[in-house]
Amino acid sequence: MSKVILQPSGNKDAREHYENTIQSPVPIQVLSEYLSKGTINQLKAFYPDELVPTWGVTPGKNNVNVQKWGKIQTGDVTVFSANGRIFASGVVVLKLQHKGLAARLWDYDKSGQTWEYVYFLDEIKQHAIPYIEFNRAVGYADNYIIQGFNVLREELSERILSSFDLRSEIYLPDISEEEYEQELLQFEDHDNLDTNRLGKGRKEQSFLRKQLFKNKKVGVCGICGNQYPVDLLVAAHIKKRSKCSRDEKLDFRNIVMPMCKLGCDDLFEKGYITVCNGKIQRNSKKEYTPHLFEKVVQIETSECLYWNENTRKYFEWHQQQ
Ligand SMILES: [Zn+2]
Incomplete structure (x- = not known):
């Protein structure tokens, strides 16, 4: 699952790096002098404006x-801290090691090292979270001060991401089919619990979203056919999740589809619309x-x-409710 990266940035070098390569992101043109064509094409897909917030250790x-x-x-999710507070966060898109690129962007430190363990960020957000608030959310002592680069374990990360709402809806962690299956087995008997509140079931949702959206920023609603930013789309079960057998849940290629939060998800879930022989x-x-009525007429028969x-049986189940 997503982890939190602590990135204290109070010293002179880090402050400069933040200004020079996060606040003023690095043009892809500069990166293309150092990185392979494949990597550059990957980056272009994530950064349509060709400006890449870049960090390195x-x-x-x-x-x-x-x-x-x-x-x-x-x-x-990286959290940048200085002067007693978390002042910014960003979501990791890609990482790579490159000494030449690092030296170009940030030169060398006093001990002759450069920040060659590079990672690229997106969704940079400004914050003003005092350490004390952060410490209490994680369970650290009130007077704890973030020192040094660190990657927190999942359980601590989970608390921070939830407390400060830092999780990305675009860039999702890699979850294997095996992990998804394990997650289903583990929580099979707990369907009636508020799974989201407990942080359970998040892996399952991430996995399904990744299947549908593949770290893209824009997706298409399977009902109305409109394009929306992915944070306005959900990975919706065609057959109600709580009614699915284990095998049906494992049929993840067919059991979910994207539906928009602008109405389609609710209209479908509450049965105001159904899909019959491929038509709404x-x-x-x-x-x-x-x-x-006016709203539904717009999408009806599309x-x-x-x-x-493969999905027919699930739509038929939905129709019979
Ligand atoms: Zn829609």
Whole structure:
């Protein structure tokens, strides 16, 4: 799951780096002098404006930072701190080691090292979270001061991401099919609990979202066919999740589809619309207000791109409710 990266940035070097390569992101043109074409194309997909907030850490004394950096994954959240507070955060998109690039961007430190363990960020947000608030959320002593680059373990990270609402809806951690399956087994008997509040089921949601959206910023609603930013789309179960057998939940390629929060998700879940033979239909058993009718008429009879031989049985289940 997503982890939190502590990045104290109070010293002169770090302050300059923050200004020079986060606040003023690095043009892809500069990066393309050092990185492969494949990597540059990947970056271009994530940064349409071709400006990339970039950070890096040195190997550190006895390579102390190398192993920590090794744990960083897409979707992890970096928090920058200085002067007694967390002042910014950003979500990890990609990481790579490159001495030449680091030397170009940040030169060398006094011990002759450069910040070659590079990672690229997106969704940079400003904050003003005092250490005391942060410490209490994590469970540290009130007077704890963040020192040194560190990657926190998942449980601590979870608390921070939830407390300060730092989680990305675009960049999701890699979760294997095996992990997804394990998660399903583990929480099978707890479907009635408020799974989100407990932080359980998050892995499952992340996995399903990643299947559908693949770290893209924009997606298409499977009902109305409109394009929306992915934070306005949900990975919705065609057959109600709580009614799915284990095998159906494992059929993740067919059991979920993107639906927009601008109405389609609710209209479908509450049965105001159904999908019959691939077409969106009004549900004659339901009562419609004139406004709702107007809304549904707009999408009625349009084709649902997610209807096929594999998903048919789930739509049929939904129709019979
Ligand atoms: Zn929609």
